[in-house]
């Protein structure tokens with residue numbers, strides 16, 4: 001409300017009255033860490049202050065996981081887009097570094113990727129070390145709207161960046177041509193870029209020998225979710241589980257609106273890429289049934305001995321991101337997730353699971369179960385302890401119950417419900433009483449993800465709770481729900497509930513987490 005939106009729906013900073021009383025960008029620099037820091041995640045990445053959106057340029061270089069990200073260095077709403085920067089050695093603890101690529105008077109620095117030019121193809125290195133090269137969209141400052149692909153390079157391992165004097169390197173005169181994801185395609189011995197024509201719902205592929213000259217290869221789309229514009233493509237070769245050495249090509253594309261849970265979300269196509277064009281071999285699927293997982297990209301140059309495909313996404317939704325209630329910072333990243341593809345006979349499924357590094361953050365362990373609930377016919381709620389940063393695994397045996405599950409961050413009238421609905425055979429997250437949050441039906445409606453009981457009849461899920469988020473993983477990571485919540489600091493209880501019949505909580509294993 002009250003925010004001006006640009007053509008892509010971004011709330012435009014500094015134009016129109018701010019929704020946050022007294023928080024005009026020009027006054028924000030003096031705002032100290034305020035009391036709302038009880039929502040600041042313990043384990044999820046946030047900027048030291050101010051707004052973030054998409055992860056950018058994820059690259060593993062010199063033993064560090066680099067996280068660049070869309071950042072407004074001047075305020076807590078979208079605008080002045082530049083690349084922020086942080087590094088980690090364990091994907092858990094992040095060290096903030098100076099702004100990497102700043103906007104300039106003519107352009108903002110929109111999303112893109114980073115590669116290590118270890119073959120020296122670009123000639124942008126100096127001396128022996130391979131340069132890091134960022135390929136990003138330069139978006140003309142408003143009211144102009146032109147978008148083209150630019151390069152910046154770093155010869156000190158990613159701290160200081162120089163914009164390439166020959167920019168743009170790819171310009172088709174379009175206004176919605178953005179988010180280049182570049183990788184080295186070994187078989188054809190050249191760089192390949194996936195980039196969107198956002199309004200056309202098209203991913204275009206380009207090739208280059210030197211990162212500076214690009215030629216068009218092919219187009220993919222429109223296909224799958226096409227209600228909203230397309231953004232942030234990523235084409236990734238992902239290992240197929242239980243098939244040693246087999247990999248599948250996964251093309252991820254975000255949709256600005258039209259996700260089944262409402263607002264923005266991400267879809268995947270799985271198929272073949274022959275170095276020239278991508279063909280999907282099965283219908284598109286939504287990656288995450290929650291409403292807060294967007295613009296994910298995978299880390300480039302993960303060492304071969306690691307072998308993992310790892311990504312993270314912006315834990316938010318363009319529908320209501322500008323109305324989330326944190327004051328001195330806005331936006332967090334999801335937990336980094338390792339990807340694999342599972343062949344379930346009928347289809348290839350993209351599965352996401354929290355990276356194993358997270359286990360190092362586990363502290364106190366609690367166990368409970370078996371526990372028969374609702375046997376007397378009445379709905380039942382039992383206390384299981386308390387906590388605001390938890391990693392838990394839970395196994396249920398459905399009985400006659402209509403619904404069973406967990407109440408997180410309970411206190412007073414507040415609770416976030418995470419459970420299983422027997423009639424729908426679906427896992428759900430219900431934020432109707434999660435605390436203050438955007439006044440938006442997408443935020444306030446329960447979200448469902450189809451989930452059948454396992455072969456042994458049980459229903460199980462893993463859940464990561466942080467101070468303003470819940471991420472739920474089931475069916476080996478094929479079913480995921482990511483959601484923001486904003487409970488009061490005093491709402492800390494954890495409970496189990498059963499309604500409309502009986503169910504058994506077989507076991508719950510729970511750890512407190514601490515970075």
Ligand code: FRU
Nearest residue numbers: 054070081110111231232295
């Ligand atoms: C996605 C997106 C990208 C764009 C960036 C601008 O969230 O709209 O398409 O590059 O954000 O901040």
